[in-house]
Amino acid sequence: MGPGCVYPGYLFTYFNTKKTDERKAQIDRANDQVRLLYGPLLACISATRSAYAAMVRQHSPDGTTDGFVKAIREWPDGPEGNSYRHWMKSVLQPLNERAADIIINHLNLLESSNIDPVLLQFVAHVSSYRVILNRWEDGATAEWSAVSYPDKLPQYxxxxxxxxxRKQADLLGIKKTATTEAGEAGGKDINTGKVPLHSKL
Incomplete structure (x- = not known):
């Protein structure tokens, strides 16, 4: 076999290997995005939304978010205010801290080259509540964060x-259905009604 036959074979092997390596890198990145960023973040945000909705149902005087917020604003040391601070300290803020850590520690896995403003607002909101929780401990129960919770975060x-x-499935050559996608997102839309989390508190 002459050298003229070997060279094309080498080129084919080189480019085929290069293409395979690039595809593997894309698959690995998509896997990491699901496993380290978007999957855990979705779980945290879903849990926070469900917890907030449960808190409102249990402690709002009229069963609505507006009624709950009004009661807290008018009487911060009343039963609604005490319940809110307890839920915030024990349930909501820990979940928010976990979600913020996921975002901060895995910024390199964001699909977009730019950080979406909704993520920046969320991290700022979580940071501000660290101060607010300390102020509550000092007795300043009427203080609230000036940085609202971004209500578009769950949808984002x-x-x-x-x-x-979908990208992961395409790379793996898996045909996905609407039913499969619904199952991966927990079997339901994470928007549990029109409960605007703590944007008003």
Whole structure:
């Protein structure tokens, strides 16, 4: 076999290997995006939303978010205010801290080259509540964060999660269905009604 036959074979092997390596890198990144960023973040945000809705149902005088917020604003040391601070300290803030850590520690896995403003607002909100919780401990129960919770965050995270799952499936050559995607997102839309989390508190 002459050298003229060997060279094309070498080129084919080189480019085929290069293409395979690039595809593997894309698959590995998509896997990391699901496993380390969007999957855990979706779980935290979903849990926070469900917990907030449960808190409102249990402690709002009229069963609504507006009624709950009004009661706390008018009487911070009343039963609604005490319940809110307890839920915030024991349930909501720990979940928010976990979600913020996921974002901060895995910024390199974001699908977009820019950080979405909703993520920046969320991290700022979580940071501000660290101060607020300390102020509550000092007795300043009427203080609230000036940085509201971004109510579009759950929809943003769910949308990005589904986008990455579709990309992951395409790279793996898996044909996905609407039923499969619903199952991956927990079998239901994470928007549990129109409960605007702590944007008003």
């Amino acid at each position: 995270v769910e949308r990005e999660f589904k986008k990455i799952k």
